Amino acid sequence: MYEELFKKAETAEEAMTRLAAIVKVLRSPEGCPWDKAQTHQTLTRGMVEEAYEVVQAIEDGDMENLREELGDVLLQVLMHSEIADEEGLFSLREVAEDESEKMLRRHPHVFAAKLENQGENSCMSVDNVLDLWENIKSVEKSSRTVNQAMEDIPRSLPALLRAEKVQKKAAKVGFDWPDVSGAFDKTDEEISELKEAFSKQQGRERLAEELGDLLFAVVNVSRFLDIDPEDALNAASRKFMDRFAYVEKAAAAAGRRLEDMSLAEMDVLWDQAKENNL
Numbered sequence: 001m002y003e004e005l006f007k008k009a010e011t012a013e014e015a016m017t018r019l020a021a022i023v024k025v026l027r028s029p030e031g032c033p034w035d036k037a038q039t040h041q042t043l044t045r046g047m048v049e050e051a052y053e054v055v056q057a058i059e060d061g062d063m064e065n066l067r068e069e070l071g072d073v074l075l076q077v078l079m080h081s082e083i084a085d086e087e088g089l090f091s092l093r094e095v096a097e098d099e100s101e102k103m104l105r106r107h108p109h110v111f112a113a114k115l116e117n118q119g120e121n122s123c124m125s126v127d128n129v130l131d132l133w134e135n136i137k138s139v140e141k142s143s144r145t146v147n148q149a150m151e152d153i154p155r156s157l158p159a160l161l162r163a164e165k166v167q168k169k170a171a172k173v174g175f176d177w178p179d180v181s182g183a184f185d186k187t188d189e190e191i192s193e194l195k196e197a198f199s200k201q202q203g204r205e206r207l208a209e210e211l212g213d214l215l216f217a218v219v220n221v222s223r224f225l226d227i228d229p230e231d232a233l234n235a236a237s238r239k240f241m242d243r244f245a246y247v248e249k250a251a252a253a254a255g256r257r258l259e260d261m262s263l264a265e266m267d268v269l270w271d272q273a274k275e276n277n278l
Helices: 012-027 033-038 042-059 063-086 092-106 110-114 126-140 147-151 159-171 180-199 204-224 230-251 263-275
Strands: none
Touching: 012 033, 012 063, 012 147, 033 092, 042 063, 063 092, 063 126, 063 147, 159 204, 159 230, 180 204
């Protein structure tokens, strides 16, 4: 029975069939205790982590690792599909078919032209395609309110990215500042309110609320400046780590431990790191 599973696939279709069959065996009564115990809920964290690892491999330019991490994401898709199939909800075939139908529906500039023997529409820019996508999606979900569209944004997304998506939904119906100056003013206002809450010792819950408002306002600024807030914050973290590494190495070279240095002494080394363009 299992002999076929050990045969290397020669096509993409055979490879998918082989992996799906392996997952089915792992979930069977004779399969792996861990795999059999998994549910959609228990696999959620793994799906998020695998997606982040794919992004990390891309950012590192590590194509060998990217190949492996994409396989891990694919395994997640197959596991969820198998569990749903066992529960009589939907199958892997339906997952793939639904996505195929969606891609055909959302790319009329490609596939409609093919059917009409007109060839590809090379006049469309990336922006044209994105506008077309949004129009098609809005028709598909025309009966939904803006708030419902916001609720559809996954809560598991990074907070900055989710905030940006929420703001974009509101902006589409005109609920937005005319320009970035309004976003800057709102940020200043939220900083003042956070300082006031702190000075009046209004408690952790109020401080958390005001801090959240400030972060939301900063995301608004990033949106107007067309800067990805996730990228900007990651770059800031990277810069901090590089400068801190300089401080640590410089202290060690002087025979000092950071724990034994004053903040003022460490600040001197920090300024040196900045002067070295770190």
